[in-house]
Amino acid sequence: MMIIREVLALIAFLIGTAFGLVGMVGLFRFKDPYSRLHAGSLCGTTAVFSYLLALLLLSPSIASTLRMIILIVFFLISAPTGSSIVARFIWESQDAEAHRSSMNREDKSL
Amino acid sequence: MSEWILQAMLYTLTFFAVITLVRLLIGPTASDRLVALNILSAVSLALLILWGVSTKRTLYLDVALVYDIFGFLGFLAITRFLKKSKEGS
Numbered sequence: 001m002m003i004i005r006e007v008l009a010l011i012a013f014l015i016g017t018a019f020g021l022v023g024m025v026g027l028f029r030f031k032d033p034y035s036r037l038h039a040g041s042l043c044g045t046t047a048v049f050s051y052l053l054a055l056l057l058l059s060p061s062i063a064s065t066l067r068m069i070i071l072i073v074f075f076l077i078s079a080p081t082g083s084s085i086v087a088r089f090i091w092e093s094q095d096a097e098a099h100r101s102s103m104n105r106e107d108k109s110l
Numbered sequence: 111m112s113e114w115i116l117q118a119m120l121y122t123l124t125f126f127a128v129i130t131l132v133r134l135l136i137g138p139t140a141s142d143r144l145v146a147l148n149i150l151s152a153v154s155l156a157l158l159i160l161w162g163v164s165t166k167r168t169l170y171l172d173v174a175l176v177y178d179i180f181g182f183l184g185f186l187a188i189t190r191f192l193k194k195s196k197e198g199s
Contacts, residue, residue: 002112003111006111006112006115009112009115010111010115013115013118013119017122020122020126023149024126024129024130027129027130027133027145027146027149028133033139033141033142033145036142036145037141037145037148040145040146040148040149041148041149043126043149044148044149044152044153045152047126048152048153048155048156051119051123051156051160052156052159054115054119055119055156055159055160055163058112058115058116058163059163060163060166061166061168063168064162064163064166064168064171067168067171067172067175068159068171070175071155071159071171071174071175071178074175074178074179075152075155075178078178078179078181078182079152081182082148082151082181082182082185083148085185085186085189086141086144086145086148086185086189088189089141089144089189089192089193090141090144092193093139093140093141093192093193093196
């Protein structure tokens with residue numbers, strides 16, 4: 001039973017590492033804050049979520065398992081909301097104007 | 111094998127945190143720094159949970175939950191403050 005959990009945790013760890021490395025590359029290769037936000041929220045959500053799944057499989061007791069399930073649910077709510085707050089800040093601060101001059105500023109639907 | 115996975119996870123999370131800190135330091139605008147800070151809060155949450163699992167103490171998981179809630183509220187405060195200081199100048 002323990003070996004199955006360890007193998008599944010290893011698979012989740014490898015998936016999280018792959019997503020995290022790709023996100024870190026994107027954080028340095030992209031040119032404007034919107035693209036960096038895209039790469040960053042990809043790696044910040046998917047890599048950390050995979051790591052939390054691996055840690056959930058490796059958790060030692062029932063108390064830590066229940067706490068970790070609450071943490072995962074709260075993380076899945078809070079991480080996209082934080083990215084949305086950052087995206088709204090970028091839109092209102094007009095930091096991406098130098099890279100995307102043709103962006104339609106009249107669209108206030110965000 | 112379980113200790114090996116936890117050790118490898120500690121190394122990769124530290125690597126992600128260092129890379130994100132570099133982006134946070136050299137980011138040209140405030141938006142880039144805020145994007146890096148968003149990732150850094152998630153990575154440090156994962157580090158706290160990893161420490162709680164590898165030392166088999168549930169105290170760190172409670173700390174991680176409170177850290178997640180207050181990091182989320184801190185984002186609202188930081189964006190509100192930066193917006194207000196930019197409008198004031």
